[in-house]
Each structure stands twice: as C-alpha cells, then as structure tokens.
Amino acid sequence: MAKNKLYTIIAIVVAVAIVIIISTGMLKSKDSSKTDGPTYKVKRGPLTISFVESGTIKAREQIVIKNEVEGRTSIISIIPEGTRVKKGDLLIELDASSLEDDKIDQEIRVQNAEASYIGANEDLAVTKNQAESDIALAKLTLEFAKQDLEKYIKGEYPYELDKSDAEIGLAEEELTRAQETLKWSKQLYEEKYISQTELQADELSKKKKTLDLELAKKSKDLLEDYTYQRKLAQLKSDVSQAEMAMERIERKAKANIIQSEASLKAKEAEFKRQKDKLEKNKRQIEKTKIYAPADGLAIYATSAKSRGWRGVEPLEEGKEVREREELIHLPTSNAAKAEISVHESNLKKTRLGMPAVITVDALAGKTFYGTVKKIAPLPDAQSMWMNPDLKLYDSEIYIDANDPTLRTGMSCQAEVIVQKYKDVLYIPLQAVLRIGSEPTVYIKKGNDFEPRQVTLGLDNNKMIHILEGLEEGDVVLLSPPLKSAAVDTESKGLRSSIPDNLGEKVSQTLEKVNTESTDTQKPDQQNETEDQQKQEDGRKRFDEMSPEEKEQMRKRFEQMSPEEKEQIRQRRGSDGSRRHKRNEESQ
Secondary structure, three states: OHHHHHHHHHHHHHHHHHHHHHHHHHHHHHHHHHHOOOEEEOEEEEEEEEEEEEEEEEEOOEEEEEOOOOOEEEEEEEOOOOOEEOOOOEEEEEOOHHHHHHHHHHHHHHHHHHHHHHHHHHHHHHHHHHHHHHHHHHHHHHHHHHHHHHHHHHHHHHHHHHHHHHHHHHHHHHHHHHHHHHHHHHHHHHOOOOOHHHHHHHHHHHHHHHHHHHHHHHHHHHHHHHHHHHHHHHHHHHHHHHHHHHHHHHHHHHHHHHHHHHHHHHHHHHHHHHHHHHHHHHHHHHHOEEEOOOOEEOEEHHHHOOOOOOOOOOOOOOOEEEOOOEEEEEEOOOOEEEEEEEEHHHOOOOOOOOEEEEEEOOOOOOEEEEEEEEEOOOOOHHHHHHOOOOOEEEEEEEEOOOOOOOOOOOEEEEEEEEEEEEEEEEEEHHHOEEEOOEEEEEEEEOOEEEEEEOEEEEEOOOEEEEEEOOOOOOEEEOOOOOOOOOOOOOOOOOOOOOOHHHHHHHHHHHHHHHHHOOOOOOHHHOOOOHHHHHHHHHHHHHHOOOHHHHHHHHHHHHOOOHHHHHHHHHHHHHHHHHHHHHHHHHO
C-alpha cells in the first residue's frame, strides 16, 4: 500500500511539472510573438501626400462634331482618323437616300397645299363680293319698303281721300241737279208739257244720283276705316321684314367671310408648315455632309472616349449612327487636359488648384505638370448604377505644357499632390488601427508592446503623418494586434513620381492653395472648401435618394440599347480592374 501511495504522489508531481512546463512554454511563445513580429522605427523626414488615378488625355480646346440628322443613318464615307484637315474639308458623308425620297414626297405635299391655299384665297374674294352684293340688294329692298310706306302715308292715301271727297261732292252736286230737274219736271208734267215717261226718267235719275252719293260716302268710310289701316300695316311690315332681312344677310355675309378667312388661314398655315417641312428636309440633306468648321486634327469620338470605352465599335463606313451622337473631336490647339475619376475616399483630400504630375503610357520617361481645375459635384451616375458601392467623381486636370505629342485618347496616370511636408514624423499606414474611435499603435517597451493613442495627419495609402503621440526612433509594431507578417518597410512610403525639376513648382502651388484657404488649422485637419462641400452635399443627396428616384434611374438604364449597356459594363469593369491592380501594388 505504501508503495502504491508513493507512486501516486510521484505521478502527481510529474503531472504538475508538465503543466508548469507547458504553461511556461506558451507564455514564452506568446511573448516571442510580441517581440519577434515585424516592426518599424519611427522616422522624421520629407513626406509627400498624394494619390494616383488613371485617366485619359483630351484636348482642352476642341470642337465636338455631332450627328444632326434625325433618327438613325449610316456612314457613307469618313475621313481617316488622325488626318490634318482645313476649314471646309469634308469629314463625313451620311446616307441621304431616304431623305431624298422624303423630299420628293414633300414637294408634292407643298404643291397640293399651295393649290388649296390659292383656292381658299379666291373663295374668300368670291365670298366677299357675294356678301357685298347681297347686302346692297337688302339695303335697296329696305329703302324701297320705306319709300312705299312714306309714299302711301304722304301721297297715295291723301290722294285717295281727296278723290273720295271729290266723288262725294260731285255726287252731291249731281243729286242736287237731279232734284231740281225732277222738281221742274213735276211742274211741267202737271201742266202737260212733258210726258209721264220723261217724269219717270227724271225720278230715276234722282234715285241714281242719291245712290251714287251714298256709295261715294261709303267708299270714303271704307278707305278711312279699313283700307288705310290694312295698307299702312302691310307697308310697315314690309319695312320691318326688309330690316330683318338685311340684318340676316349682313350676319350671314359676315359669317361666310369669317369662315372663308379661317379656311384661308388654315390653308396658309398648312402651306407654310409643308414648306417648312420641305426646308427642314433640305437642311437634313445638307447635314448629311459634315465639313470641318476649323483647322485641326480629326479624331474619332469613339477613340476619345475616356476610361473603359475601348470596347466601343470604331467609326467606319457602313456603321449606323444616331442623332446627337458625337462623331469627331477636332482639337483647335495643343492645350491638353487629363480626365480622371476621383474615388470618394480621396475626395476630402482634393481641392481645386492642387498640383498633379501626369505620366502618359505612350510617352515613357516623360512627365507633365498640371493643376486640378474641375471636380464634379455629384458622383458619376453610370458607375453608381453598375456598382452602388463605387462612387467616382469626374475631375479634370489642366496640363501646363502645350506638347504636340499629347494626343486625345492616350491613357495616363495622374498623381495629385495633396500635401508636401519637409520634416515630419511618419509610419506605415498598416501600423495604425482603431480601438473604439481612437487611432492606436503598438509601441515597444522593453520586451513587450503596449498600445498608445496617436493623432494622425494625412496619408498617401502607404505612409501616414503622425502629429502627436510618437517620437523619432520609437519602434512600432506593423501587424497589430500581434499578427506576424513579413513587410518590407524600408522600401515604402517615401518615393513619389515627382521629378526633381517639378519639385519646387509643386511646393509653390501647394503653398498658394493653402494660402487661399480660409481655414487656419493644420493641413490634415482643414475643412473642405465650398466646392468640396458641394461634392459632399451631392453625394449625400444621392445616398438619400428615394426608392422611386432610384427606380427611375433603373428604368433609364433599361431603356438603353444593348450596345450602350455593354459599353458601360466594360467601362466599369476596366476601372475596377485598374483600381484593384493599383491597390495591390500599393500594398
């Protein structure tokens, strides 16, 4: 039993020893991971803050020639690209066969419209003449009706009345004579001087004269009581009817004239419209031949497209082009610019007037100096549509040198110089991490590393400016927290593509940009300028776009032709590949 107990104690001691050894080895291994990791000694010296973007060379002053023929048409002939042209030289001839056919049809329409216009003009003249004739006749009828009324009241009626009075007077006189004659006849009959027959004849004559007087009086009464009233009413009615008839004729004549004038105006407008269409057709035929508006170098627009448009089908005979499509760029001077797309991560660093150094792939060994002259307030819509996480801001850099070797369409690299320090502290960007919201580095203390908060300045994607928290000679861990990595720190960060002959010019430009800024803080803490604020506002507006607005953008994209969609995809793909390659090189 005692022996077994001894063995048990020995086993326990051995186990404890093994545990202690293993724990000690792990601690040593952990400590060695701290001390054996890649480190970097904080240095003081010159530091250039910049970023590089790919772009395309374009002429700063150029004439863009577009297709002004409506619809789609094909190219019959085109001047070879790169040809030096003079003002008035034929650049492109487009197919005008369909326009010529339309011209013949339109000429026929013009002739028909002209005939209708002439007919309407003559119809108006006839209508006016007929209107004048009808109105004149109506006026004459009214005048006659008035004269008849006046003639009856002042002439015929008094005449008939006097005639009735005269007949009554005459009948009375004849009755008186008949009565006297009868009286003497009776005396003579009594004295047997005349026969009874003669007496009876005188009596009959008296009766006749009496009846004539009564008839004359009744005729006058009939004239005064009936004939006059009826005739007067009839004549007044004739006057009234003539007045209304004249009013109707005047209104109808006016309506006919207005209708004829309206028809004439319509025919005239149609004639003018058809003539305008004919003139437009002639102008369209003239636009099928495009001449050089000035002297220059003919460059196809497809060759001048910036970034990622290399897959666009070049202009050639037989190619179909649409209205408003750019065909030829005609540089008018040697002044050039570089068009680049600035990633949103570099947007805060960029200000108008910053210097830039441009290298052109086709001109090895040559560098050009330029300044940032334009920054788009909003990100490129096509890049956002293809990749919502990719926001690029189109920018332009004006190149100072008027070098004839710089040609539109050349690929270039532009290094925008954000700041140039003469004597500052810097460390590799990979040595900094954020703990919470504070930038932190791991600094060596003895055989261990301890975290230390630092104040950061600007970085160039390789080295970062240290404002506070470190001293020259401090050793920092390059792979916090405690991850081993082999990094060549000595070969990174300090080199720039700025040639010695441009260094002084870059410094002067940066000093001018900083002087013009209204902010007096440190370079890495400066507020954005007004243009940068506009860019930020524009980016924010895009991020805050409603789903309906984004849906409208999607519909616009869907309405593009398959060729345009493919071109956009190729463009975005080329940009992404170049940017990915550049990031790999920077690491």
